[in-house]
Amino acid sequence: MRQALFSALVLAGCRTAVVAEAPAEPAPVSEPTQEPEQASTPAAPAHAPGLVVRDDGENDIKLYAMYLVDASGELGTRALWPHSSDCPDVEPPPHTIPAGGEVWLPPPEVAFDGTSCTPTPLPPGDYVVRAHTGYGENFYAAAEITLPLKQAIELELEVHEDPPACDETRARRAATLALDVAGAHLPPHFMDGCDLARARCGSLPLEDTMPPQACTITLHETLLRVERPAQTDSVQSLDVWVDSAVVYARQFDLRATSASRVAVDGKPIVIAGETGRARHEHGGPAAKLGLATFEVHNPLDREVAVRARAVEFLTDHACELPAKVRAKPKVLNVSPASVAPGRSRLDVSFEAQSAYQGHCDRFAARVTFSVEGHRVPVTVEYEVSRFEPLRRHRERDPTL
Numbered sequence: 001m002r003q004a005l006f007s008a009l010v011l012a013g014c015r016t017a018v019v020a021e022a023p024a025e026p027a028p029v030s031e032p033t034q035e036p037e038q039a040s041t042p043a044a045p046a047h048a049p050g051l052v053v054r055d056d057g058e059n060d061i062k063l064y065a066m067y068l069v070d071a072s073g074e075l076g077t078r079a080l081w082p083h084s085s086d087c088p089d090v091e092p093p094p095h096t097i098p099a100g101g102e103v104w105l106p107p108p109e110v111a112f113d114g115t116s117c118t119p120t121p122l123p124p125g126d127y128v129v130r131a132h133t134g135y136g137e138n139f140y141a142a143a144e145i146t147l148p149l150k151q152a153i154e155l156e157l158e159v160h161e162d163p164p165a166c167d168e169t170r171a172r173r174a175a176t177l178a179l180d181v182a183g184a185h186l187p188p189h190f191m192d193g194c195d196l197a198r199a200r201c202g203s204l205p206l207e208d209t210m211p212p213q214a215c216t217i218t219l220h221e222t223l224l225r226v227e228r229p230a231q232t233d234s235v236q237s238l239d240v241w242v243d244s245a246v247v248y249a250r251q252f253d254l255r256a257t258s259a260s261r262v263a264v265d266g267k268p269i270v271i272a273g274e275t276g277r278a279r280h281e282h283g284g285p286a287a288k289l290g291l292a293t294f295e296v297h298n299p300l301d302r303e304v305a306v307r308a309r310a311v312e313f314l315t316d317h318a319c320e321l322p323a324k325v326r327a328k329p330k331v332l333n334v335s336p337a338s339v340a341p342g343r344s345r346l347d348v349s350f351e352a353q354s355a356y357q358g359h360c361d362r363f364a365a366r367v368t369f370s371v372e373g374h375r376v377p378v379t380v381e382y383e384v385s386r387f388e389p390l391r392r393h394r395e396r397d398p399t400l
Contacts, residue, residue: 049149051105053131053141055097055157063095064134067247068108068145071126071169073176077248078111078122087117097157107149122147128173130247131155142245163221163244166201170246171219175199178224178240182252187235187321191215194226210297210343211236211259211272219246230259230270233366233377235321256314256321256364256381262374267299269339269371271306271346273380278355282386289313290329290352292365292380296339303338307370311350314379319360322381327353357386 055061066080081092090112097103108129110119124147131141141155164170175196194215202218202225211230218225219242226238236259240252259272272295278287292311298304308331314322329351339346348367355363364381 048104048152049107050152051107051129051131051145051149051155052102052152053097053105053155053157054102056100057157058099060099061097061133061135061157063097063103063131065132066095066105066129067132068111068122068127068129069173069177069247071128071144071173073173073180073246075123076113076180077177078113080105080108080111082112082114082117087112090117104152108145108147124148128245128247129153129155130243130245131157133157137243140243140245142247160244166219166221168199168201171199171201171217171224172196174219174224174240174242174246174249175217175226177242177246177249178226178238178252181249182238182240182254185252185254185320186238190228190235190238191226193229199224210270210295224249228259230261230268230272232260233258233379234260236272254321255383256323256362256379258377258379260376260378262371262376264304264372264374265300269299269304270297271295271369271371271376271378272297273378276380276382277385278382279385279387280356281389284389286354286356287384288352289355289363289365289382289384290332290350292348292350292367294346294348294367294378294380295343296346297343298339298341301341303340304372305338306334306346307337308334308348308367309370309375310368311348312366312368313353314364314366316362317358317360319362322362322364329353355382355384357384 053063067077068080069077082090093105095103095105108122111122112119127145127147129143129145133139138160139157140160141157143153143155145153194217196217199217199219202220204220204223206220212227213229215229216227222242222244224240224242228234228236235254236257238252238254241250242248243250255275257273257275259270261268261270274293274295276293278289280287311329311331312325313327313329315324315326316322332349332351335347350365361384362381363384364379366377366379369376369378
């Protein structure tokens with residue numbers, strides 16, 4: 001698999017044979033001709049503390065980055081050297097691994113936090129370090145280390161088919177890194193009642209469940225999910241993807257899709273929105289949005305009448321949660337008119353609204369229900385994507 005990975009991602013350099021000039025006199029037969037020695041990466045100092053990254057492949061590997069994070073994640077992700085485009089004046093250590101060889105990196109004492117080209121000291125303690133190659137998320141080397149280093153730590157580059165086993169430390173670190181990335185985008189009070197110390201391990205695929213009774217934080221392999229209990233039009237969940245070694249958070253997904261609860265006969269009825277999806281052609285007509293779907297949990301032993309009183313169509317054009325009311329379309333139908341005991345689906349149709357994805361446009365519908373005389377708002381966001389028509393690809397490549 002290693003060879004297949006590199007044959008697809010790396011072009012092997014062509015090695016030019018070295019031809020020595022003819023000597024003035026023939027060399028004695030007993031003295032074989034010697035080829036000039038090729039320059040190589042300096043070997044690691046004997047027994048010196050540091051990071052030794054090895055690769056047994058057939059191509060030179062230039063490390064894209066070396067990241068590390070403290071075991072708890074509270075200090076956040078750091079880089080041993082910044083990207084050259086961010087800090088061109090910072091000279092990184094040699095970080096190219098020769099084919100079938102190794103590279104030695106000085107023991108980590110300072111690191112870059114991504115906001116400045118001036119490194120900051122790394123306090124003593126336990127860390128996780130990751131050698132990032134840029135040749136795929138699963139091809140890396142990682143190790144747990146303790147600073148200051150007292151010995152050489154070896155890291156072997158390899159393809160990881162599955163993420164390492166989860167534990168509480170890894171789950172809590174993932175939760176901390178997730179909030180560091182997504183925190184500024186969360187609605188007020190989103191994390192109220194959520195305890196990072198209680199982050200737990202889960203698995204994929206995710207189960208299709210109603211909102212929990214209390215906040216849960218779960219690491220599902222490389223997906224960290226925060227799930228919120230239903231309140232009043234409260235955002236249901238936050239998803240953040242982390243790397244396999246849980247050294248950095250890669251991206252997050254926060255949707256306006258919400259859930260609400262209302263007490264009827266002393267028991268909570270929960271209405272949870274389901275994120276919708278639509279797509280349209282680039283340069284063609286916009287997508288039409290006119291249906292909102294909900295999951296309802298009715299704990300009573302009787303049917304409960306549900307009416308949709310109003311719909312507000314919400315938008316945002318700067319990547320944030322849609323909140324601006326663009327229209328108040330008319331409700332066309334609610335099906336069914338009442339929800340049976342247990343869990344059931346509820347569809348609300350309304351006058352169709354146009355949704356064109358230009359770059360970072362977001363759309364949602366907030367439906368206000370009437371449940372046994374109680375007004376209950378619940379929001380459904382739509383993932384609207386734009387695709388390139390095949391004819392345009394054929395214009396560029398007639399073989400398609």
